[in-house]
Amino acid sequence: xxxxxxxxxxxxxxxxxxxxxxxxxxxxxxxxxxxxxxxxxxxxxxxxxxxxxxxxxxxxxxxxxxxxxxxxxxxxxxxxxxxxxxxxxxxxxxxxxxxxxxxxxxxxxxxxxxxxxxxxxxxxxxxxxxxxxxxxxxxxxxxxxxxxxxxxxxxxxxxxxxxxxxxxxxxxxxxxxxxxxxxxxxxxxxxxxxxxxxxxxxxxxxxxxxxxxxxxxxxxxxxxxxxxxxxxxxxxxxxxxxxxxxxxxxxxxxxxxxxxxxxxxxxxxxxxxxxxxxxxxxxxxxxxxxxxxxxxxxxxxxxxxxxxxxxxxxxxxxxxxxxxxxxxxxxxxxxxxxxxxxxxxxxxxxxxxxxxxxxxxxxxxxxxxxxxxxxxxxxxxxxxxxxxxxxxxxxxxxxxxxxxxxxxxxxxxxxxxxxxxxxxxxxxxxxxxxxxxxxxxxxxxxxxxxxxxxxxxxxxxxxxxxxxxxxxxxxxxxxxxxxxxxxxxxxxxxxxxxxxxxxxxxxxxxxxxxxxxxxxxxxxxxxxxxxxxxxxxxxxxxxxxxxxxxxxxxxxxxxxxxxxxxxxxxxxxxxxxxxx
Numbered sequence: 001x002x003x004x005x006x007x008x009x010x011x012x013x014x015x016x017x018x019x020x021x022x023x024x025x026x027x028x029x030x031x032x033x034x035x036x037x038x039x040x041x042x043x044x045x046x047x048x049x050x051x052x053x054x055x056x057x058x059x060x061x062x063x064x065x066x067x068x069x070x071x072x073x074x075x076x077x078x079x080x081x082x083x084x085x086x087x088x089x090x091x092x093x094x095x096x097x098x099x100x101x102x103x104x105x106x107x108x109x110x111x112x113x114x115x116x117x118x119x120x121x122x123x124x125x126x127x128x129x130x131x132x133x134x135x136x137x138x139x140x141x142x143x144x145x146x147x148x149x150x151x152x153x154x155x156x157x158x159x160x161x162x163x164x165x166x167x168x169x170x171x172x173x174x175x176x177x178x179x180x181x182x183x184x185x186x187x188x189x190x191x192x193x194x195x196x197x198x199x200x201x202x203x204x205x206x207x208x209x210x211x212x213x214x215x216x217x218x219x220x221x222x223x224x225x226x227x228x229x230x231x232x233x234x235x236x237x238x239x240x241x242x243x244x245x246x247x248x249x250x251x252x253x254x255x256x257x258x259x260x261x262x263x264x265x266x267x268x269x270x271x272x273x274x275x276x277x278x279x280x281x282x283x284x285x286x287x288x289x290x291x292x293x294x295x296x297x298x299x300x301x302x303x304x305x306x307x308x309x310x311x312x313x314x315x316x317x318x319x320x321x322x323x324x325x326x327x328x329x330x331x332x333x334x335x336x337x338x339x340x341x342x343x344x345x346x347x348x349x350x351x352x353x354x355x356x357x358x359x360x361x362x363x364x365x366x367x368x369x370x371x372x373x374x375x376x377x378x379x380x381x382x383x384x385x386x387x388x389x390x391x392x393x394x395x396x397x398x399x400x401x402x403x404x405x406x407x408x409x410x411x412x413x414x415x416x417x418x419x420x421x422x423x424x425x426x427x428x429x430x431x432x433x434x435x436x437x438x439x440x441x442x443x444x445x446x447x448x449x450x451x452x453x454x455x456x457x458x459x460x461x462x463x464x465x466x467x468x469x470x471x472x473x474x475x476x477x478x479x480x481x482x483x484x485x486x487x488x489x490x491x492x493x494x495x496x497x498x499x500x501x502x503x504x505x506x507x508x509x510x511x512x513x514x515x516x517x518x519x520x521x522x523x524x525x526x527x528x529x530x531x532x533x534x535x536x537x538x539x540x541x542x543x544x545x546x547x548x549x550x551x552x553x554x555x556x557x558x559x560x561x562x563x564x565x566x567x568x569x570x571x572x573x574x575x576x577x578x579x580x
Contacts, residue, residue: 011126014089019097020551022054024469026462027437033407036414036433042387043394044410046402047439049375050557053101055439056394058469064105064373064394066365070115070353071095071376091120092127094558098375099131105373106168111175111365114164115143115353121162128166138165138175143357144314144327146334163326163361176364177320184318191293191309195317198296199310203269204280210271211247215240217278218247220255221291223265223304228291231255236283247276267297267304280308322364330356340379342420343409349379349401355421358385366391380406384413384421388428398558410434440466444543444552452543452552454524460498467496467522470546483509483519491517501526501539510534 027045045052071094102112112132116124125140141163149157167173188195203209204217211218219236222229230236238251256266269277281287296307314327329335336354341347358381362372368390374382377395383406386393397406412418416430443466444452458466461477468475468486473494478484483495491514499505501523510533513519518536526539546552 011092011123011130013092015093016096019093020554021549022051022097022557023442023550023552023554024058025051025055025442026440026465026469026475027052027055028440028462030436030438033403033436034434035407035411035436036431038433040433040435041392042383042432042434043437044377044383044402044406044434045394045396045437045439046398047396047437048398048555048557049396050098050101051555052396052398052439053098053105053375055469057101057104058472058474060371060394061104062107063371065107065110065370066113066362067102067106067110067373067375068113068115068358068361068382069102069374069376070378071098088120088123092123095124095127096131097557099128102373102375103131103168108169109172109174110168111138111173112164112166112168113361113365115161116164117161121164125164128164132166132168136167136170138167138170139324140164141324141326144325144331146332147314147327147329175322176367178318178322178360178363180318180320188312188317193293193311195312196294196309198298199308200280202279202281202295202306202308204278209277211269211276211278214278214282215247217280217282218269218276219279219283220252220259221267221279221295221306222259223267223297224263226297228295228297228306229264230283230288230291231259265304267306322360326357326360328356328360330354336381339381339420343412343418344405349405352379353381355381355385358382359389359422359426362386362389362391377401377406380409381421383434384409384418387413387432387434388422388426393434407436439555442553442555443470444546446553452547454543463498464496467542468494470549471520471522473520481512483512492520493517494520494522496522496542498524500524501530503527503529503533506530506533506537510537513537 025047027043030046033044045055047055072091106112112128114124114128121140125137129137142160143163144160146159149159151157188197190196202221204214208214219239220231222231235255239248240246241248259266269279271277281290294309296309298305298307314325331354333351333354335356336352337347339355340349340352362382362385366372369392371392371394372382372386373394373396375396377383377397378401380395380397380401383393383395387410395406409418413428414430414433416428418428422428440462441455441457443455443458443463445455447453454463464477464485465475471488471494473486473488473492475486477486484493485496486494488494495509501521506521506526509519509521513536519538521537521539522542522545523539524542526541530539
């Protein structure tokens with residue numbers, strides 16, 4: 001009997017498993033946009049964020065304490081026509097390789113935070129489960145961005161997005177807590193239901209507050225030893241004579257005498273000494289029960305007044321532990337928009353996240369000097385907040401926003417000219433700095449004869465750095481030995497040269513190697529006699545040594561799907577569906 005093939009639960013999409021191997025590019029500093037402290041480790045990177053993450057992988061794997069990303073929530077705007085399966089495949093292909101690289105960059109105790117909406121949240125959580133492991137899922141936090149609600153949405157007025165939180169290793173990570181405002185906590189008492197404070201008076205006030213305005217809201221309330229009760233249903237029915245359309249105050253007097261003899265205080269809603277008012281709550285079984293736990297009696301020289309217990313609303317009660325509904329008034333999307341307008345004089349960036357939200361994420365995830373990464377930097381909120389909070393940051397933005405928003409915003413933060421957002425709350429005075437990097441062009445491209453050649457944009461130093469990265473060496477030119485351009489261990493070195501390597505040169509290099517040393521030489525050409533001349537020297541020819549290792553000459557992985565249907569095919573599919 002044939003055994004059944006082992007199956008597993010997995011998410012699949014068009015192009016899954018066909019992702020190309022990425023070229024590990026180098027980063028080139030652009031001094032024109034670097035600013036402030038020249039020794040700063042802070043980085044702004046302009047370039048495709050997938051290639052930029054790959055460029056960071058060798059040097060920053062396991063070093064990032066907190067990653068926050070606000071990726072595009074769906075890809076519908078990227079196409080004039082698309083079907084649902086194609087849309088989700090494009091989006092999942094966009095995220096899959098990025099999340100794998102982001103996980104590699106996280107420290108063992110690091111945390112990943114992702115802002116997302118309903119369009120892709122379910123897909124994203126399954127994808128993150130696959131990459132991070134379900135055991136490292138921490139929370140899917142409804143994050144209130146519009147407490148009033150978006151009235152343009154179908155069926156329900158949308159108030160929230162989601163914030164997904166994953167750990168690299170849940171057993172090793174630690175979430176900080178919020179500080180509690182002790183003065184604010186002192187305003188609240190606690191009963192068996194939860195926290196409360198004295199709210200509005202139970203007696204109705206203002207317009208239509210007499211007993212004749214709402215006859216079913218007038219009745220005696222009884223108090224004994226701090227406990228609240230009401231009269232019975234039959235007694236309530238006898239308070240008002242429907243046939244005569246008048247209150248039976250004779251019966252009310254009898255009730256007062258009855259319950260006073262039983263030791264009760266009788267509380268009635270009086271407007272003044274001559275006139276009765278009404279309560280805010282009608283006489284129902286639900287409200288009668290509510291009286292027993294949700295009313296506060298206040299004793300004065302003039303009698304007893306009743307007040308409703310005010311229960312805390314969403315976000316009102318401070319807590320050390322972050323709540324599973326992520327809310328503060330400052331998280332409002334309008335607050336983020338206002339911060340951009342204050343910085344740039346107009347709202348020229350869609351849906352920016354408010355600094356207060358990012359501040360809390362960074363506070364919960366990190367401590368001073370920890371490293372923060374945002375690979376969808378957008379308007380630069382994450383890097384701005386990180387610098388104000390004394391954290392190190394890496395921000396990646398592929399669009400023109402790197403120049404129009406991220407750079408000027410970070411410059412204002414450095415100069416102490418950004419007075420908005422969290423500046424006052426954290427007492428930011430300016431300081432620090434950042435370096436601005438461009439993603440290097442592809443190392444190889446094709447010439448007019450369709451042959452792979454080294455890009456003409458690479459000078460000798462760039463080529464040496466690129467080859468070191470390609471071969472897994474740390475690029476670190478030695479000032480005493482020109483051929484020691486990088487190392488993979490204390491005795492394993494790399495040397496890249498564009499000159500013709502001769503036997504004489506090889507002999508000279510061999511004489512300089514110490515016992516136990518090894519050297520990899522990457523050259524465009526070398527004498528045949530050089531091959532295998534020394535056991536501790538390897539020679540490889542560029543560009544041939546690179547071919548097939550990764551995908552070259554591609555600069556845009558923003559829509560990373562293999563073999564997508566052509567536009568004509570998509571149109572045909574939609575027409576077929578319309579004709580069914």
